Amino acid sequence: MEFKNKFYLILAGIFIASLVCSNLIFQKFFTWTPFGIYTFEISVGILPYPITFLVTDLISELYGKKKADQVVITGLIASVFVMGIILLANYLPQTDWSPVDSETFNRVFGLFGPAVFASMVAYLIAQFIDIRMFHFWKRLTKGKHLWLRNNGSTIVSQFVDTAAVLSLLCLAGVIEWSRFLLLLENGFLFKVLIALLDTPVIYGVIHLLKGKIEIAPYQEGFAK
Secondary structure (H helix, E strand, C coil): CCHHHHHHHHHHHHHHHHHHHHHHHCCCEEEECHHHCCCEEEEHHHCCHHHHHHHHHHHHHHHCHHHHHHHHHHHHHHHHHHHHHHHHHHHCCCCCCCCCCHHHHHHHHCCCHHHHHHHHHHHHHHHHHHHHHHHHHHHHCCCCCHHHHHHHHHHHHHHHHHHHHHHHHHHCCCCCHHHHHHHHHHHHHHHHHHHHHCHHHHHHHHHHCCCCCCCCCCCCCCCC
16 A cells, blocks of 8 residues: 555644544543633643544545545544444443443533534534635645635634534533533633644645655645
8 A cells, every 4th residue: 555545644643642532531621721821721632632623624635525534424423323323322221240330431421412512513514614615725726825724724613613512502401502612712712722732733635745755736626
């Protein structure tokens, strides 16, 4: 298998692992105050999630929109499969000697239906917006200014993702509307910060891959 295909599989694996991981650990929340400027109160599930946008940007840049769309759909299928296995495991009764009892297992891995549904819907909307905006900016700049399409597509799609998942959770009654703006601010600002930090990462990866993988042409159709 040539290096280009191998690297695509590695990126797809990182994408799927990050997505599934974020859905498994989202129930724990933490606070973070970088440089004493702003205090974030966010789910630990937000830590691996921005990696998915970095990966789709890399795939979009190196392999094109079609390959990026494919990995998004694959991630959705993998997530639904994992959720199904967890629901089955949660349903099965424990033995008397089980090191982890059913109540503890349910508290850690138990999936709240509306939360998972909201997450998956927001995920699809945001990822497809990210990919299409990335290619829009790539065509507009004729393949130049990687930083613009990387940050422009990610920041917009992350806002859509955060707003969509919070709106669905509020509509489902999982959280109160009074907390919407605060949670939107916390989640979006954190994702913007991560998006800005991953810019040198994507430049570094592209630089290391020069001569090994040919960058996808910017003329690739935006609407296809």
